[in-house]
Amino acid sequence: MEKYLIYILAGFSGGIVRGLVGFVKNKTIEKADHFKPQYFLITILISGIVGAAAGILADTKWQVSFLAGYAGTDFIENLYKIKIAQKMSG
DSSP states (O other): OHHHHHHHHHHHHHHHHHHHHHHHHHHHTSOOOOOOHHHHHHHHHHHHHHHHHHHHHHOSOHHHHHHHHHHTHHHHHHHHHHHHHHHHHO
């Protein structure tokens, strides 16, 4: 059980980092001059939740779970495609 908690936390952390990178990118590259704290917190929380889901699906090492959490929905979508391809071929 402790192993899965580590995967969840690593994935959650990766998702939060991804959300923060997106926020900084929005502020610097797109020169966004408005800040909505509620939107920011919800976005970061959702990124963390998606990251936690990806982290638990990675289920190998905490480092992989962190990276899966950072990749978030991209990771989940590709994992799903791989699983479907395996079912269809075998």
